Amino acid sequence: MEKNVKKGNAFTNNPIVKMIGTQKIVVLGVIILLAAFFSVLSPAFRQYSTVVSIFDYSYYVSLMAVGVTFALITGGVDLSIGTGTIAAGLVGGYVVGHYDLPVAVGMLVCIAFGLFLGIFNAVTVAILGLPPFIATLGSMMVARGLGSIMAGASSITWPQAGTPNGWFRSIFKINVGGKMIPIGFLIVIAVVIIMSIVLNKTRPGRYIIAIGSNKEATRLSGINVVKWHSLAYLISGFFTGLAAIAYAATFQAVVPGTGAGLELDAIAGAIIGGTSMTGGAGTVGGTLLGVFVMSLLKTGLPFIGLQANWQQIITGIVLLIAVFVDILKNAKK
Amino acid sequence: MEKLKNNTFIKKVGFNRVVLFLVLLLMYGIFAILSPTFLSYNRILSALNYAYFLGFLALGVTFVIATGGIDFSIGPVMFCAALISGYLLTQNGLPLVLCLLISILVGTLFGCLNGYLVAYWNLPSFITSMASMMLAKGIGSVFTKTQSVSWPQAVQENGEFRKLVKIMTSDGTQIPTGLLVLIIASIICAIILNKTKAGRYILCIGSNKEAVRLSGVNVKKWEMLAYVICGTLAGIAAIIFVGAYSTVQPGLGDTYNNEAIAGCVMGGTAMSGGTASIGGTFLGVLIIALLQEGILAMGFQKDWQYVITGLIVLVAVYANVRSHRRKN
């Protein structure tokens, strides 16, 4: 008998490493290193409030990233999630503020807007067969304009904490005796677990992976590829809506015209977490870890003197490195 | 219809371009009817101002799309170039000519970065150029310490470069020299694309890269060149932009990518590469610029521009993808 499995090294063949995945362990190591690095260089970093801001940043990005992971796994991409999140936040907030409606309605509007965007992308990508990056670029612009138009081109402030309608803010962060507890993390973990199950243990997830792996073979297996391909973009849209809620709950105001570029943080997070640009491979848990790398960088860099304007540069560099590693990984196979 | 398509004149110009030209006229007519101010010379100049820099961006990205790639960094790269060179001009007092060259150099360097990563490292062009879009935004912002930069006015010292865009005669008449500059640039680009080795290889790479490689051609070099051309033109676009609008802010510019790409795709350049039309790009850019101006003239909120450009991108790409599918 000749060997039928390619051999890895001792580390990658370790059963625990195999179960969790090499990339995720490496990313975890990177997170620990980064945290140590910032802590050593900046005493100010070693504060509870820093942890809270790392979490704050991670909520909406991880929700976007979980959604876009599904689009990436089909071998596509969704660029509309950044402006979509802001647009949904604008529209939802506008509805609450302008019509004096309960904040729950606003949250539903966020999700509805996200789903609308998802349907739009599903039609252009899965049904009309446009290249995903250019199709979602179109919807990215549409979302950017629509959000601003519907909200009347002004910043939208969602109800503040402490006001009757401000309860939604404590979904992500509660004030216990003057100390902010980032409980949103639990929600994100729950979402990650649920979506991991959807991806790995249900038919829709299985077929989304299959489409990314080999669309034609999937079609020949008698699977309705248009339907499941569409679903991936609907999921991405739905999570755009959820991300809008998290964004609104975390920040004081939602400003029109922003949001372009957020999608790259999410996409970079997903790719760092092991989701392949070429489709077929990816995990939701990995995406969460990847987002944490981004979150740590964005929160930590100002502590070592690199102000906010460096963040875009960092996003760009990290994105390039992540994509490059992804290409190398595929080339090896 | 078929008969029309076979008319020798139309065949020579290209059916697509004739249609674009008619669309342009029709749009102008509609805007003129709906908004009487639209007929004024100033409105036309204002639309043209928008077309100049966008035209340079679109000309550049035409080369990249011709190879089958994409460049999402052109808008921010243009801004980055304008910020860095403008900062050096206004804060450090470098000579004007040097600053203009630096602007072009910055654009070229970004083109080299994109081209190198795409051609030699095989990274996907769309994500690579998005990453360099972030780099461009960030570098521009870091360089100017998050300040906006205002280039000198025509009458001020160092304001001569604005003659590239517009000349004001002594009796107050404005001459749109920018149009001439853009037309000349378009002609040069058309010659490069259709008459030189570089253009030939760029188009052939877009059609079938492997076949070109197996013909003994150094495909990486020529593919990279397309991105370099694109970057250089973005650097020139920066000069034209500040010539028309003076002020650049850090962190912006990405919407222009989409408008330039829309103009290019509308003009008949295939997203999948291999066929490209500079004349089409030129007309496409005029349509986009007219549309932006029209939306404002009719009193719509500026945000409609995004929505409409987004939809145009989708429709143009859809038409593009479909016509391509039919051929094969």
Added chain:
Amino acid sequence: MGEVILTMKGIDKSFPGVHALDHVDLEVRKGEVHALMGENGAGKSTLMKVLTGIYKKDEGTITYEGKDVEFTSPKEAQEAGVMIVHQELNMLSHLTVAQNIFIGREKMSGKLINDASMNKAAKELFAKLNIEIDPTEQMGNLTVGKQQMCEIAKAISHESKVLVFDEPTAALTESEIEELFKIIRDLREKQLGIVYISHRMDEIKMITDRVTVMRDGGYVGTLDTETSTKEDIINMMVGRVIYEEPKTKSNVPADAPVVLEVKNLNAGKMVKDVSFQLHKGEILGFSGLMGAGRTETARAIFGADPIDSGEIIIGGKTVHIKSPADAVANGIGYLSEDRKRFGIAVEKTVAENSTMASLNHFMKGIFIDKKKEAQVAEKYVEQLKTKTPSVEQLVVNLSGGNQQKVVIAKWLVRDCEILIFDEPTRGIDVGAKSEIYQLMNELVKMGKSIIMISSEMTEILRMSDRVIVMCEGRKTGEMAIEEVSQEAIMHCATKREG
């Protein structure tokens, strides 16, 4: 052999410009392994695609289990119990073996997929077939042979009644082939009807009960394997009437200089220690089965794929070829087996394709001299008798044979001394074929040297001055045309290791 389970009668299918199937018949019985034979392009795969609904037939009837049927999709055929184990594997490399086998019909517990029970079922399936594969392994990590086994297991798990194997052994090792044959015999016992497509004569005798032979899209006949000889089958495949008699003696003078010498070439897994010489004015035929490493050898010499070790000597000088650009600079031209992917830029014109390898000769300063380009392209259109309305025509609008001539023109414009023709007549109709042959003869008369890779025995016998046979990446035979026979070639082509 039991009763008839599948009958295809008078199947006819045309594609634009090609009559792919010309009233073909095929009958399969239960408990029979029925070989379907023919050279490349004889229409075997097309026939099977018609059977499983990938193509729609123009004429003819398919009777399956006593009823007339017409499957409209592979899925429908699958559900009825007719399934192909494809030559190109339809696998999802990111999913596990078990997940691949049960794709589209996952075992569920409630709303969730029960991977454990799928793994168990896959394990049982493998046990039944005596295959040792871990169902939880990722498909992409298996060897091609093992992947093939998984495809078979998948087909069997569908409770198929008719199973089509399309060149199943092309990528398998000796021991894997034995395993496969055991499985096939087992399936025969279970009264399945099996269609077995293959080129390999020895396998046909070993495993099949009857053989149906096709040639040029037509039905030639059906034989009982046991009572017929290898020669009978070969004669049917090749046809008594060959377009022209095979070459009987080499046209190359004995003292012709060596223009290309390859010494101990190694490249990847498919080129192992290959050495040969090519003389001026010679057509050197490369024969062998599919996947013997001939194309890989050509690509390595041409610099399209990296060389691991070995020496290439052109005109007495050792050259270092690291890219196609180096090869072209050394006067080598390569005509790929896959024209559309590697040969032409389809949306470009005849003229543009013709000058693609030699644009430097068409420059006037920085501009391309389009007039000269058109003139030269026209010259070769005339010389090669390329059928095109003008040199401004897009290559996509030409027929296969004429596209091939455009690629040849590309290398003639470049004035290459050494030409590698990889399956030069694949997918080309008979008329254009003999034109290409004529052209090759003219080229060697002009002093060019040609390496011709071909899977068609008649082509090898008719064109070559000398024949090299490869098997599993090695050179297993070299003979002068005077001593070549089909049997000798077949013998070398199946000379496997160990």
